[in-house]
Amino acid sequence: MKNCGFIWPRKVQEAVIPYIIEGYDIKCQSETGTGKTAAYLIPIIDNLMKEKAKKGLSNEGPICVILAPTREIVEQIFQDAQKLNYGTDISVAKAYGEIRIKDNLNELTKRCNILCACIGRLLNLMKHDHQEFDDLLLLDMKYLVIDEADYFLTGPETQDIVTFLDHERLPPVNKRQNLYFSPTLRTEKLNLLADKYSNVKNMVLLTSSLECNQRIKFFVEDVHFAKDKPKLLQKCIKNIIAENEGKCPRIMVFVNTKKTANKVADDLKYANFPATVIHSDFSQHRRDKTIAEFRKESSNCRILVSVNVVGRGIDVEEMDYVINYEIPNSHDSKYRFIQRCGRTGRTRPGTAITFYCKANDKDMAPAIASVLKNAQQLPEFFKNQVLTEGIEESLGQLSINKKGNK
Template sequence: MKFSELNLDPELMEGIDATGYVTLTPIQEQVMPPILEGKDIIASAQTGTGKTAAFLLPILSKLIAHRHEGHISAIIIVPTRELAVQIAQHVEGIAYFTPISSIAIYGGGDGNAFVTEKKALTNGVDLVICTPGKMIAHLNMGYVSLKHLQFLVLDEADRMLDMGFHDDIMRIIRQIPEKRQTLLFSATMPEKIRSLAKKILHQPVEVNIAISKPPEKIVQKAYVVYEPQKLPLMTNLLKELSFRSLIIFCSRKQTVKQLTQSLKRAKLNVSEIHSDLEQSGREDIMLGFKSGRIPILVATDVLSRGIDIDTIDVVVNYDVPHDGEDYVHRIGRTARAEKDGVAITLVSDKEINRFARIEALIGKEVEKAPVPEALGPAPAYQPSQRRSRPQGQGSHGGQGGQQKRRNFKPGNRTGQPKGKPQQ
């Protein structure tokens, strides 16, 4: 199905053409027609499927036809600042030729940002992209009216509930009209999401697109090592792999800081991003990473869902995530927009059982790559045992652990904008 078949507003179609959209992704094809018909949606989909466009395009098209000038007409609630900024940038691109106004509202800004937000919320803005806590802060001050709201979107709803935003979300919902169109998007569908959906949705259309399993095009590999072997292995991989953009995920920000310093000492061009950084610093680093000026980024899980850049060739899990779903989201940062990608996980002897549980979740045994002989004996991968005995490098097969270089080539896009990050 092509975007030209959807009968979207002509001004919006100019933006769609300019950003390179041609054909719809599967979730766009299933979600956009019912949204255009005015139906509520509960949708489960992996990141990288084009779901941001799936809800933005029909909402923008309908807003152009039924604007309430001087009022807030649509709110998109998201879990993180990064995702709020990303969606706002996406809106700016595709709505460039339309009269639609929008603003991103999130914590961590300075006084000038607050003044700008207050002015927009007071005078009225068509579309607000916000984090729950910051929106509540404005609502508490009494100058925000949501009486004319037509559309409510909850994106990454499972993540927001995991972060403790349930009460904030409900407080916002209590201030908006019951007669509205509500769209709920979630990577997973646990019972708490089902319960929330029953409270806020009206006879929703349900869409499920391949949850809890990474795309087949991601080449997954794991190295089973002792903890002290991780740093030298990581350094070796970064010098051997061919990539434009690579992201390394760590579960703790202290690990992020230590690893970044170690890699800098190895003369690698690397930056770090975590919650200790000021918002302006995080945005500068993300800009450098997106532009390619910073080829290697070390990050906490704050970015496992909040970053959508089409050019990430390799994702490395420096440690094994505690949650299998987090593994899926981490490695889902690569192989986007029909491109290839590699996901590498460094599994310490103490993380073997955890990684085995992840393999069970995704229904696939991840290839165990040989550790370079220069690093010494490595543990055997024996999930059923608490301890693994050291084993020589011949045990995994291969040739001395040399990672083959891959030359990544851009693929064809379907429902993904050129040069813009896509959620």
């Protein structure tokens, strides 16, 4: 309780924690910024502490494996786990690219109760030339957590996660707790895979009807031509600085490609804005350093330009502004939009600004409009440009469904 740093649980924690303690499998969908990481870490660490006090824990391999899609998210979960297990004698380790395989193996074979990992590195460790880790991993695992499950089960790493879940020496589904957490759990493919690799007779499904954080104020800028975006971005940031008494707050700018990210960051720096860029072409050391500087509001790193995959792993509790320089252009643009905007408004009101260029974005407009309508912040010009008939309305606060029970 001392390590938690708070007294009252947030809604998702209040709903999830008892079911994990009682041994249920979980599929949990809750909007970004609601506290899902603590919702699974707290009961797992609590269970491990109780087991250790009762009969001791094996130190020969991970008892809990937590998978996340990016290094930034894995590092963030690792840090949260370290904070929560401080003084408990529960050990935690991490595994992702740019950590030497030898260093990973040394740490994991010595002592590791909770492992936070990227799927690529985990599969690498499980290859036959690392047979010692393969044996250790599968001996004692009782908890499997898949964070950001929507990305894993519908994105480019689907085959990797299926390869892992189908591993012949993985404990049977009903011999471990399978916990899926995500801002979105509404695609058919995701639910089919999650159900296949869960004990559906002992599962709880928790879904939030709120698609977006209610602390976020949404604005949409009507951009006639894409070439106008650079000047509009600078004007927008100048206005934000003026509203903040001449100080540039933390602003995250989202784009769709690394090339655009580099160009936007260079333009901002050339215009003397404290901007920097982050994406997967940079080394992990540089990415970690950039995020650290952004979190502590370094004088030269107050505006962070990012692509979606890296940006979704950056958790800054008091970030005030998100700017969607480009609207997500994937098949799940609605949920990527929600995730991007959810970088702000976590502990206090935030602002999400979106540049909408009809010529480029009309195909994604209905999806974005449904989010804004759900938040009761659909601009009149946007409403007039897109068809919003039949958009699903928010139906309630939280629904809980125990599969296996009528």
